[in-house]
Every structure is written in structure tokens, then in C-alpha cells.
Amino acid sequence: MSVWLTRIIPNPRSPEVRRDLAGRNTAMNLHRRLMSLYPSDAGPDPRARFGVLFRIDDTHTGPHILLQSTHQPDLTRLPEGYGTHQSRPLDALLDALKPGLSIRYRCAASPVRKPGATTRALYNLPAVVPLTGAHADEWWTRQADAAGLKALTLHSRPLDAAQATRQPDQSGSPQRIHHARTRFDGSATITDPDLLRQKITEGIGRGKAYGCGLLTIAPARTTT
Missing domain, CATH: 3.30.70.1200 (Crispr-associated protein; domain 1)
Incomplete structure (x- = not known):
């Protein structure tokens, strides 16, 4: 493929x-x-x-x-x-991935937390809570680990939310879609090439239909 x-x-x-x-x-x-x-x-x-x-x-x-x-x-x-x-x-790039290789990455994603039912009821929280700032950075670090990357540097900045209106298949009210987004840039070392290939292909997090989750990488610049 x-x-x-x-x-x-x-x-x-x-x-x-x-x-x-x-x-x-x-x-x-x-x-x-x-x-x-x-x-x-x-x-x-x-x-x-x-x-x-x-x-x-x-x-x-x-x-x-x-x-x-x-x-x-x-x-x-x-x-x-x-x-x-x-x-x-991207076949040549993906085939060349190996443990220890240094890369640069970029991903515009929708970092969220899903509180348990007890926590939601106690604090009157929605089922999905958008994350910003340091909490979004922590989310990305966990996602990078799960994608076979060890993040070395990280710069994040909030983006405008991805919004849409989804019409139901049958009669009913239109569904409003809102994905808070953050762009993550930085450098990392590859720890698991197979996991990284999978996450590059599948995307990361929620809102993939609406401009979230695309992880792109490039070889790290070398200086002499």
C-alpha cells in the first residue's frame, strides 16, 4: 500500500x-x-x-x-x-524509518480529555474536554510516545477550531461539530518505526475528517 x-x-x-x-x-x-x-x-x-x-x-x-x-x-x-x-x-521516506533516526515533525491535532462518568457528574463536565497550553503539550507527548517517537523539542500554538454542520441521515436536527485544534512542531527521535508508519497513515486524535490529525515528518537538519 x-x-x-x-x-x-x-x-x-x-x-x-x-x-x-x-x-x-x-x-x-x-x-x-x-x-x-x-x-x-x-x-x-x-x-x-x-x-x-x-x-x-x-x-x-x-x-x-x-x-x-x-x-x-x-x-x-x-x-x-x-x-x-x-x-x-511517501514510500521511500516511510521505508527509510529506523530506530534512533532524528526527525522534525508537525501535527495539527485536537487534544482532548475524556473524563469518567463520576468526574463528569461531580464537576458538570462534558464528555470531551478540549485541552490547551501545558495540558495540550502533555497530551501531545503521550501521543508521540504512542506513535513511536521520543519528543526532543516541542513548540505548540493554538489554531482556530475546526467547525462543521453534519446533516443527519434521517429527519432530525443538524449536528454541530467543533474540534479545538493545536499545532505541534518540534524534533524527535524514532523509537518504533512500525508504530510511526501506522500513526502517519492513520492520523492522530479526533476530527480527522475536518483537518486534524495529519502527522508529517522530515529528516532533521544537520549542521557542520
Whole structure:
């Protein structure tokens, strides 16, 4: 199974780009746009079927859309003039992972805590509590450990929440979706390459359909 990484540099003059990236529903709009690049007959959960993960990276030239999947996207399905794009397989990078290798990482994720029923009742807490600051950093350190990484450095910053409205299959009220997000950047040492490959492919945490959970890595820079 190959893993594909695609970078889309949106054209800010495109009406479709402005519609996708503007307003509170950016996460939902991008989810729909990117899923349109894959076959439509993929069963009840096409995102999971094709391993689709994405995020928006802010760069000095504007936002870039980073898309990862286990099925090569059909980029001809993007609207004309949507932007430039490039896809490449990650097989060589994933095959080269080994214990002790130093890497740089980035992940925009939704760090949360799920209190037990007793704690929720005692403190009137929701079923899922978003984490910020030092608590989010602690969450990421645990996730990195579970992904076969020993985090060496960590820089985190909050991002705008990913929001969407999900229409029920049958009659009922629309479901509001809200995923608080934090971006984690830093360096790490690989402790378990197999775990790391799995987490890169599967993503980390909640909200994977809405721009959360994509873990990207690159070899650490060396200085002489």
C-alpha cells in the first residue's frame, strides 16, 4: 500500500478557493472538496477507506493545503484555476524509518480529555474536554510516545477550531461539530518505526475528517 502526499497551492483569485477557505465552515468545505478527488463508490466511510487526512499550512506565500491518502487523488477533478498541485508517494521516506533516526515533525491535532462518568457528574463536565497550553503539550507527548517517537523539542500554538454542520441521515436536527485544534512542531527521535508508519497513515486524535490529525515528518537538519 502506497501513501501519497499532495500539496495544493490555492489560487486566491479562484471563486471556489475563496468559498472553500472563507468563513467558519472551512473545515467542512475542504473535506467535501478533497473527498471529491476520490472514487464515490467507497462504502459508508470513504475517508477511512482511502486514508484521507489534510491540514492547512500558513506560509509566507499564503495558505497551502496538504493532503495525504492511501489512494492517489484525481487532481483533474479540481475546478479549473483552483491552484497548482503536486503529488508524490511517501514510500521511500516511510521505508527509510529506523530506530534512533532524528526527525522534525508537525501535527495539527485536537487534544482532548475524556473524563469518567463520576468526574463528569461531580464537576458538570462534558464528555470531551478540549485541552490547551501545558495540558495540550502533555497530551501531545503521550501521543508521540504512542506513535513511536521520543519528543526532543516541542513548540505548540493554538489554531482556530475546526467547525462543521453534519446533516443527519434521517429527519432530525443538524449536528454541530467543533474540534479545538493545536499545532505541534518540534524534533524527535524514532523509537518504533512500525508504530510511526501506522500513526502517519492513520492520523492522530479526533476530527480527522475536518483537518486534524495529519502527522508529517522530515529528516532533521544537520549542521557542520
